Amino acid sequence: MPRRAYSVHVAVAPTKNLDRMEWLVEKATEVGLDRLTFLRCARSERRELKLDRLEKIAISALKQSGQTWLPQLDELTDYAAFIPTLEPATSFIAHLAEGERTALSQVAARGANCCVLIGPEGDFTPAEINLALERGIRPVTLGESRLRTETAALAAAHTVHIAHEFYAAANVSQTNKR
Numbered sequence: 001m002p003r004r005a006y007s008v009h010v011a012v013a014p015t016k017n018l019d020r021m022e023w024l025v026e027k028a029t030e031v032g033l034d035r036l037t038f039l040r041c042a043r044s045e046r047r048e049l050k051l052d053r054l055e056k057i058a059i060s061a062l063k064q065s066g067q068t069w070l071p072q073l074d075e076l077t078d079y080a081a082f083i084p085t086l087e088p089a090t091s092f093i094a095h096l097a098e099g100e101r102t103a104l105s106q107v108a109a110r111g112a113n114c115c116v117l118i119g120p121e122g123d124f125t126p127a128e129i130n131l132a133l134e135r136g137i138r139p140v141t142l143g144e145s146r147l148r149t150e151t152a153a154l155a156a157a158h159t160v161h162i163a164h165e166f167y168a169a170a171n172v173s174q175t176n177k178r
Helices: 018-031 051-065 079-085 126-135 149-177
Strands: 007-012 035-040 072-078 091-094 113-118 138-141
Touching (some): 007 149, 018 035, 018 051, 018 149, 051 072, 072 079, 079 126, 091 126, 113 149
Parallel strands (some): 007 035, 007 113, 035 072, 091 113, 091 138
């Protein structure tokens, strides 16, 4: 099966409970995540992470789900060092702080690549949000519900897929009308 025309990258602060991160890796692999970066944020509860077990879980989920591509799993990375590596036009920060945010579903299909930042339990700090915004990374919401970290990361990945499918279907519909 050919690779999709777009890629889905989620950067998430790992939870204290490793079982929840294992669940995320399994489910994100099943829905078709291309890359998962683990972020060390100010409010992160986990300061180290071993990828060996997570990679085995991803391989198992890949085989079970029939996906073709194994997601890239990145080592735990400092948030401040990670932000400058992002392309602002296709990167988004999902946070709970006050302020204007656009629904991820409305902006996720605008580019070929998409990276969504998901904070730790307790959210990103105001300084972390400002760092992203100053870099041009756009604030988004995943909906009305307050989600746990691993649920938000999975919801973000799936939302990007749905947005691309909707966008592709709308373009086909517009082409057929011409």
